[in-house]
């Protein structure tokens with residue numbers, strides 16, 4: 001296999017990623033294609049060892065019980081920590097975001113141990129966050145992340161960032177982490193509550209992740225369908241009375 | 243029939259409420275009428291059921307069509323009451339039971355969540371359990387929780403015969419401990435909601451025809467009926483080797499052949515003539531507007547309804563092959579699910595090689611999905627308008643398939659009815 005192939009691991013798509021999150025992997029392939037990059041996607045099933053040589057690891061959302069099972073399995077495997085140590089990129093959505101942190105609430109609300117590759121802790125929001133989510137990239141967000149971020153959130157987690165993580169964005173509409181920030185980044189590890197799926201609605205994030213892998217900032221390539229969807233969603237939030 | 247006075251009064255009041263609702267233009271009034279009835283006579287369902295409920299039908303997908311197929315078969319015994327509109331919660335059930343002759347046999351569609359309550363009240367002879375998967379996504383419907391409720395329900399109603407789809411591991415889990423289960427190999431295209439064992443959480447192992455759990459040893463039960471599906475046509479095969487050709491079914495697709503096979507297994511339990519049952523099932527043309535061919539604006543469409551990713555996955559196979567263009571209408575009202583992320587769980591890649599006309603409130607989400615699926619598409623707000631920029635090959639079709647989410651489907655149906663009456 002040539003060096004220029006970007007290897008993407010889709011982690012436990014049967015457990016995590018039942019809410020359209022598979023679209024993030026599709027969007028990575030699609031954006032990579034636009035930039036002339038070749039990708040190879042590996043689906044990793046629960047129970048299988050995590051491939052050690054991937055460039056990018058993607059985790060989606062899932063139900064409470066699936067989330068605990070996935071976190072336990074990933075901790076036992078140990079491959080995520082190694083991947084992060086050698087600089088691999090990670091994108092984790094919703095339940096996936098919570099479970100790569102230090103701890104998150106299980107189905108009963110009791111704290112459950114996360115994978116620990118992102119310095120966040122999650123407990124419960126007073127009220128479930130369901131609806132459109134619009135955020136503005138944090139001033140410290142990676143270069144190339146300039147557009148508003150749009151998506152849909154559906155979670156009950158209040159996520160608290162530790163000193164080793166910084167927010168991905170600041171909330172303009174919706175709930176996000178619960179303290180006006182949204183998502184978290186540490187090194188090449190990124191987590192967010194944005195569904196939609198996130199990368200289809202926010203191609204700049206896909207470009208940042210791919211840019212981390214190839215070691216250079218990728219130019220922005222706009223696509224009509226995506227721009228029209230983004231414009232419509234932004235208008236929807238505007239009309240919803242922010 | 244000795245209906246309680248209270249029930250009779252409630253029926254009258256319910257009918258008045260329903261009529262008022264109809265006059266006010268708020269739909270068929272079944273739900274409103276039913277609510278009024280249940281408020282006045284909380285035990286009206288049990289009183290009206292009175293031993294005449296032949297079967298309850300529940301599933302995430304296909305329950306309206308299956309109920310209609312079965313009701314048609316049961317009519318060989320005499321009058322049948324069944325909901326014409328898919329009203330399947332307690333209010334719909336009570337209204338259906340109050341309609342028609344008081345001693346007519348009842349065949350009822352029941353919402354998954356209401357099934358335990360309706361079973362307890364109606365004491366049916368047979369319960370048909372088709373499939374369980376996620377419905378509207380932002381309701382966070384836990385599939386496994388529904389299965390556990392069904393399991394408890396069957397333990398509490400040991401006299402009922404269950405006809406269940408052995409190919410759905412979640413349905414199997416729900417039905418396995420019932421004293422009398424007729425297993426039917428109805429198939430399962432959508433496996434994303436049953437990837438792990440509902441009991442022990444182990445990832446299930448699947449082959450073309452079997453599934454099993456290496457954790458607890460659960461596996462697909464031995465079936466009494468199987469659907470054999472070949473070259474776009476189905477045959478229901480009994481364990482005794484009897485074969486029933488379902489080629490004549492007018493409801494399209496593998497999943498309707500599966501629905502018919504499940505209904506045939508119920509017909510057998512009810513002692514019906516099976517050849518006659520198949521013949522009567524083949525007379526069903528359209529169910530509450532599903533598969534109906536209607537004029538909307540300047541074009542003629544075949545209406546297809548899908549309410550969740552499992553339904554969409556089945557529906558894509560019903561559409562004519564490429565390069566025939568199709569219309570896909572996506573809304574995100576409450577009844578559709580507010581979050582259309584599920585579009586990414588549906589294999590729209592299968593539509594490659596044709597132009598898809600994307601419409602509905604969320605047509606732009608669909609366009610992005612189709613872009614990633616490498617499916618040619620045009621986005622048109624009103625493709626039914628005479629001036630719509632339809633691709634010429636779409637304009638040339640006599641009838642074009644139009645798949646739609648729940649509220650988009652009902653908008654089209656209402657528009658077709660309105661335009662038909664105003665001509």
Ligand SMILES: [Zn+2]
Pocket residue numbers: 439440441442443444455456457458459460
């Ligand atoms: Zn098991």
